[in-house]
Amino acid sequence: MLFDEYKYFSFKFPEPQYLGAKYTHLSWINKFIPQNIKTALDAFGGSQSVSFLFKQLGLRTITNDFLNFNYQIGKALIENKSEKINTEDVNILFQESSQKSDFTLMESIFTNVFFERNESFFIDNFRANIPLLSNPYKQALAFAVMNRSLTRKITMGHFGHTQALVYASDPKRIKRNRSLVRPIKDLFLELLSKYNDAVFDNKQDSESFNEDIIHLLPKLQNIDLVYFDPPYCNSHADYQGFYHLLETYTEYWGDKKFINAIKRYEPQRYSGFDKKSEVVSSFKKLFELSDKIPLWLISYNNRSYPDILTFEKMISKYRDVTIEHKTYQNGRGGKGSVAGSKEVLFVCRPKKNYFVPKNYKKKLEHEKL
Numbered sequence: 001m002l003f004d005e006y007k008y009f010s011f012k013f014p015e016p017q018y019l020g021a022k023y024t025h026l027s028w029i030n031k032f033i034p035q036n037i038k039t040a041l042d043a044f045g046g047s048q049s050v051s052f053l054f055k056q057l058g059l060r061t062i063t064n065d066f067l068n069f070n071y072q073i074g075k076a077l078i079e080n081k082s083e084k085i086n087t088e089d090v091n092i093l094f095q096e097s098s099q100k101s102d103f104t105l106m107e108s109i110f111t112n113v114f115f116e117r118n119e120s121f122f123i124d125n126f127r128a129n130i131p132l133l134s135n136p137y138k139q140a141l142a143f144a145v146m147n148r149s150l151t152r153k154i155t156m157g158h159f160g161h162t163q164a165l166v167y168a169s170d171p172k173r174i175k176r177n178r179s180l181v182r183p184i185k186d187l188f189l190e191l192l193s194k195y196n197d198a199v200f201d202n203k204q205d206s207e208s209f210n211e212d213i214i215h216l217l218p219k220l221q222n223i224d225l226v227y228f229d230p231p232y233c234n235s236h237a238d239y240q241g242f243y244h245l246l247e248t249y250t251e252y253w254g255d256k257k258f259i260n261a262i263k264r265y266e267p268q269r270y271s272g273f274d275k276k277s278e279v280v281s282s283f284k285k286l287f288e289l290s291d292k293i294p295l296w297l298i299s300y301n302n303r304s305y306p307d308i309l310t311f312e313k314m315i316s317k318y319r320d321v322t323i324e325h326k327t328y329q330n331g332r333g334g335k336g337s338v339a340g341s342k343e344v345l346f347v348c349r350p351k352k353n354y355f356v357p358k359n360y361k362k363k364l365e366h367e368k369l
């Protein structure tokens with residue numbers, strides 16, 4: 001029989017393809033999560049891999065990301081307790097939409113950039129049908145699985161380049177990665193069962209948010225542990241450049257410009273954590289607003305700005321800190337994860353109030369003189 005604390009570990013998180021995802025570091029991070037806590041916040045949720053670990057540990061999990069497509073994964077796999085996409089739902093998603101003439105964004109902007117016209121047409125039609133699913137959890141699952149399928153379809157797993165269609169007609173590339181020429185519909189059906197199987201109820205009321213973390217923090221209460229995994233400033237952590245297509249597909253923007261060869265949306269959302277000129281003051285705000293949360297875990301990288309020692313100094317105003325690290329064996333690209341770079345975890349606990357006896361204080365003052 002399984003021990004109580006492992007009973008949700010039979011559920012598998014669908015493998016993400018996301019810059020800086022902590023999927024491969026979960027068992028290491030887990031070592032620093034104490035057992036006696038109830039509620040954990042994943043402040044920069046991204047692919048939701050760490051939130052999924054929190055949920056598996058039986059915690060009430062609050063997750064957040066300022067990008068809508070990540071929020072949808074949180075809604076689908078963290079907040080959702082039981083809703084899955086069944087055959088009837090799949091028929092709804094694939095049916096010819098009566099609204100199709102209002103849904104032409106992918107076809108008009110991204111045909112011949114990332115997709116052939118028939119594939120753009122297919123995903124527009126699918127997008128028109130998502131609101132017809134009977135509840136927000138099924139809808140969020142449809143977004144999560146479709147967005148993952150679109151990432152699979154594209155070479156290098158992001159949308160910051162224009163090589164997708166070139167590589168999709170290169171036999172050598174296709175041999176290495178069959179997904180380049182597989183229909184999006186097939187990729188969706190293959191991934192769907194993995195996402196459906198990852199839906200479970202850990203008997204807690206978890207929630208997914210879609211806000212700038214600086215705005216969300218003041219509204220939250222009774223959090224025991226917060227995990228911060230901000231973009232690694234200084235290491236090309238351009239989330240809105242790499243994943244613009246997924247955000248455009250989810251938002252179905254009507255009021256943006258689509259610029260450059262990759263047609264990324266403009267203006268972008270404000271992060272506060274991706275520019276050297278802003279990041280230090282954003283961290284100060286973040287730490288001040290988190291003061292009532294006792295435990296902080298902060299992921300970092302030895303190539304980030306500000307550097308590790310400066311950052312440690314900043315944190316030590318608020319918490320007692322220990323620094324843990326793990327060295328990358330293989331570079332997987334992105335977010336500083338090159339071979340030899342170090343993944344760092346700041347483990348931050350409430351400051352100990354040292355009691356200094358009166359006599360000892362006097363003795364120190366005397367010695368100073």
Ligand SMILES: C[S@@+](CC[C@H](N)C(=O)[O-])C[C@H]1O[C@@H](n2cnc3c(N)ncnc32)[C@H](O)[C@@H]1O
Nearest residue numbers: 020021022044045046047049066212213229271
């Ligand atoms: C390093 S990734 C998180 C990766 C995540 N831990 C995982 O395992 O997939 C950083 C995330 O922060 C989000 N982000 C950036 N600025 C933010 C802000 N001001 N508020 C909330 N999320 C933000 C980005 O969208 C990105 O998904």
